[in-house]
Amino acid sequence: MINIEKIREDFPILNREINGKPLIYFDNAATSQTPQQVIDVIVDYYTNYNANIHRGVHTLSQEATDLYEQARLKIQKHFNAKHNYEIILTSGTTHGLNLVAQGFSDLLSKEDEVLVSALEHHSNIVPWQMLCERTGATLKVIPMNTNGELILSDYKALLSERTKLVFVNHISNALGTINPIEAMIQSAHEVGAAVVVDGAQACPHLKPDLQALDVDFYVCGAHKMCGPTGVGMLYGKEEWLEKLPPYQGGGEMIDQVTFEKTTYAGLPHKFEAGTPNICGGIAFGTAVDYMNTVGFDQIAAYENELLHYATDALSKIEGLKFYGTAKEKTSVISFNIEGIHPYDIGTILDKMGIAVRTGHHCAQPIMDFYNIPGTVRASFAFYNTKAEIDALVEGVKKAKLMLS
Amino acid sequence: MTISEIQEDIIDEFSMFDDWEERYQYMIDLGKTLPLIEEQYKTEDNIIKGCQSKVWVHAEMKDDKVVFTADSDAIITKGIIAILIRAFSNQHPKAIIESNTDFIDQIGLKEHLSPTRANGLVSMIKQIKMYALAYQTQLN
Numbered sequence: 039m040i041n042i043e044k045i046r047e048d049f050p051i052l053n054r055e056i057n058g059k060p061l062i063y064f065d066n067a068a069t070s071q072t073p074q075q076v077i078d079v080i081v082d083y084y085t086n087y088n089a090n091i092h093r094g095v096h097t098l099s100q101e102a103t104d105l106y107e108q109a110r111l112k113i114q115k116h117f118n119a120k121h122n123y124e125i126i127l128t129s130g131t132t133h134g135l136n137l138v139a140q141g142f143s144d145l146l147s148k149e150d151e152v153l154v155s156a157l158e159h160h161s162n163i164v165p166w167q168m169l170c171e172r173t174g175a176t177l178k179v180i181p182m183n184t185n186g187e188l189i190l191s192d193y194k195a196l197l198s199e200r201t202k203l204v205f206v207n208h209i210s211n212a213l214g215t216i217n218p219i220e221a222m223i224q225s226a227h228e229v230g231a232a233v234v235v236d237g238a239q240a241c242p243h244l245k246p247d248l249q250a251l252d253v254d255f256y257v258c259g260a261h262k263m264c265g266p267t268g269v270g271m272l273y274g275k276e277e278w279l280e281k282l283p284p285y286q287g288g289g290e291m292i293d294q295v296t297f298e299k300t301t302y303a304g305l306p307h308k309f310e311a312g313t314p315n316i317c318g319g320i321a322f323g324t325a326v327d328y329m330n331t332v333g334f335d336q337i338a339a340y341e342n343e344l345l346h347y348a349t350d351a352l353s354k355i356e357g358l359k360f361y362g363t364a365k366e367k368t369s370v371i372s373f374n375i376e377g378i379h380p381y382d383i384g385t386i387l388d389k390m391g392i393a394v395r396t397g398h399h400c401a402q403p404i405m406d407f408y409n410i411p412g413t414v415r416a417s418f419a420f421y422n423t424k425a426e427i428d429a430l431v432e433g434v435k436k437a438k439l440m441l442s
Numbered sequence: 443m444t445i446s447e448i449q450e451d452i453i454d455e456f457s458m459f460d461d462w463e464e465r466y467q468y469m470i471d472l473g474k475t476l477p478l479i480e481e482q483y484k485t486e487d488n489i490i491k492g493c494q495s496k497v498w499v500h501a502e503m504k505d506d507k508v509v510f511t512a513d514s515d516a517i518i519t520k521g522i523i524a525i526l527i528r529a530f531s532n533q534h535p536k537a538i539i540e541s542n543t544d545f546i547d548q549i550g551l552k553e554h555l556s557p558t559r560a561n562g563l564v565s566m567i568k569q570i571k572m573y574a575l576a577y578q579t580q581l582n
Contacts (some may be wrong), residue, residue: 056460090532175563379495380494381518385466385518386518389462389466396494397494411494441470
């Protein structure tokens with residue numbers, strides 16, 4: 039059981055007032071809030087450990103390096119990667135996806151096909167479109183049904199020996215659908231294709247076991263799981279990371295440099311050119327610790343309770359339509375009210391101190407599928423309460439009354 | 443009436459409202475009641491692409507004055523457009539160029555003109571000024 043009062047005390051921002059009302063933060067799918075434990079580590083780093091890592095012989099540099107590498111180990115353990123050097127610390131999910139997409143430029147030819155799911159965020163579409171433009175490979179789309187679930191029979195029909203890569207998110211940011219990635223990975227492997235999973239929306243809600251999933255690449259960002267912005271993780275199986283060329287040249291990623299030839303450092307440094315977000319990486323490790331202390335089973339159970347509570351209450355509002363009604367979904371509710379623009383609802387809710395996301399959620403193909411300009415999206419985290427959901431429901435009713 | 447006289451009137455009207463609800467209800471009502479643009483001008487060319495709500499702006503010159511019509515698919519945006527049009531339409535281009543939008547702040551709607559708001563209004567004001575500048579150049 040989650041001790042909600044105690045957990046809320048960890049998040050100082052929840053004491054803020056917005057427009058004279060207590061903040062109700064339901065934009066967790068965009069970014070999560072930061073617990074005091076993570077804030078303390080960030081302050082502690084700059085107060086006591088700030089130094090550049092991996093190079094200095096002085097004590098401060100070695101202490102900072104130790105903290106940074108300990109964070110990598112925490113992340114490795116959390117995701118159950120086989121080796122710590124399979125964890126590449128990036129600037130975030132988008133960076134990780136681009137790193138892989140760039141790396142495949144030399145590995146694809148124009149006969150090859152790559153599959154992308156219809157449920158993707160723009161950041162898991164555009165890098166692959168650019169990859170296809172560079173290589174001449176063909177991009178094909180795994181379709182979805184009106185519930186917002188991928189159609190697995192169509193997916194299997196699209197797979198062939200020409201398929202080299204499959205891109206799918208673990209959980210859809212716009213609709214909250216949890217995709218059956220384990221089965222999808224297995225099917226892809228049967229034809230020899232590699233799978234890249236965008237885990238940005240999944241990692242705040244569940245604990246993926248990367249070895250059990252047998253996934254080839256998995257990416258996520260710290261800021262959606264109680265960590266800071268500007269840092270994330272790319273996991274790649276050792277064999278794949280060895281095959282991909284370095285993404286950026288610079289310091290840290292080299293072995294020997296002469297003007298005739300440079301040899302590259304081994305994993306993970308080959309992909310970590312330049313001074314990394316040291317403080318962010320350390321704080322990412324603390325965020326992972328924090329979430330594990332709360333407990334992912336508890337988080338999942340409590341968020342599921344919030345999801346059903348909110349779905350039941352909102353469904354009683356006449357004219358309200360949900361988008362994304364997959365059987366397997368996380369605590370994200372996308373909806374519209376007939377005849378009202380989502381922007382207007384979001385504006386009125388903001389006046390009441392309620393933060394939701396409105397718009398296309400960087401997933402325009404999904405909005406085109408439903409033929410709508412966007413939705414109102416309320417996304418819940420383990421520090422939200424049923425009382426806050428009651429306020430949301432009242433807020434939506436009031437917005438409807440004012441706007442109809 | 444000059445632009446600043448109209449703006450003073452709008453500020454007076456808004457000062458009668460006690461809270462945000464009354465202010466927003468007024469804007470929503472403005473947005474609902476006013477026919478703002480003729481269908482023929484709701485073209486791709488006249489669209490200002492905000493991230494979320496769409497805004498269309500059309501301008502023409504009548505008796506040395508610029509007449510603006512505009513519309514949006516979001517009603518609150520439309521309400522603010524109605525206020526902007528009341529302030530800037532049917533004015534001499536030079537007066538539009540020399541005017542400012544400080545009154546928006548004074549009627550408690552400042553947040554709608556923040557560039558992060560993604561509602562197309564900032565671009566709309568820019569567009570209003572651009573049209574005025576273009577017509578002013580023609581007059582010279």
